[in-house]
Amino acid sequence: MLLENDLKLDFGNVLLRPKRSTAESRKDVNLWRKMKFRNSESEFYGVPIMAANMDGVGTLEMAKVLYSNGMFTCLNKPISEEDLINHFNEDSKLPGNYTAMTIGATKREEDKFANVYEKTDERVKFLCIDVANGYTEYFSHFIYGMRSTYPNLTIIAGNVVTADMTQELILNGADVVKVGIGPGSVCTTRIQTGVGYPQLSAIIECADAAHGLGAHIIGDGGCTSPGDIAKGFGGGADFMMLGGMLAGHDQGGGEIVTTQHVTSEIDGGKYNTRLFGSNDQVTRVVEERKCVKFYGMSSETANDKHFGGLRDYRAAEGKEVKMPYKGDVSNTIQDILGSLRSTCTYIGAKRLKDIPKCATFIRCSDTHNRVYE
């Protein structure tokens, strides 16, 4: 047995320290980045925020809105070959430059990719090879095989959380390593298995390892607010991937259900009753809210939907939640990008690319005031 005593950090353990800045306005901050990938030698130019390859997030409709904003989507694995071919064969170059087809590490999935690649005249520029546990020898061999077959394809591979395995995947042919085990909003891996790694430290350590080899990483999972995305970039992530923050929108295509909630009302306004004395006139109010079902891709719901149920040797490592329906994703995108511009002006970064250079993290015991939550 070995015990590592170094403190490892999550987004909730730190804040970014403000710094004197010459940036005049948020408007002038540049969120676009150009990256050249180590193994494919291809390039990306855009806003390095990604939709996760999950039901309700990595959809074709989501990809359209994101790529019109220069943002990226890792498409969900279950999308049919036919729909993928139509998507990548659109007239513009945007789908190929801003969306990745996603597969698991199996022969069947490899064949599905080969077919889409051929029928789209190689317009698919990015492939995301996604498994829950990127630590197996089999997975590294699979990446190696795909790199040998497709030398110009930009390969995203994961998930891992440590420097050694980040380098292993890169040396076997990955261009971009997806980092995160257990931080996700609908993930239960840490509870079910006891395995995981605090996400900010995972990003810092894997980014350092990847950058040393001229490769890139994605901070995948655990962002609950735009501030967390900024912290991930501050830790050195080249891309930040979002599941829950982009779920619940029209573009996810999920079923909208109505739920009932009990709140309290004082003088016609709704308040947190903890703030008021017991003599105030408090009325119980039942409110109806629109919600959308959102679930992890290893949850029972996902297994039922895509694999005809959970196999008898497996346990679910994801859960299902009902999240508030959030409408059009464009509003959320504006909120995220506006907040990132603001982070940049607070810490003196003129470009998103400069965030890690300008980032000083302060460890803290609490990050914000929760009285009205």
Ligand code: 5GP
């Ligand atoms: P979020 O942004 O919602 O916090 O995290 C999204 C990430 O959670 C996904 O990109 C993926 O890596 C991870 N994830 C999605 N579904 C599951 C699941 O069922 N189990 C686990 N362990 N992780 C999941």
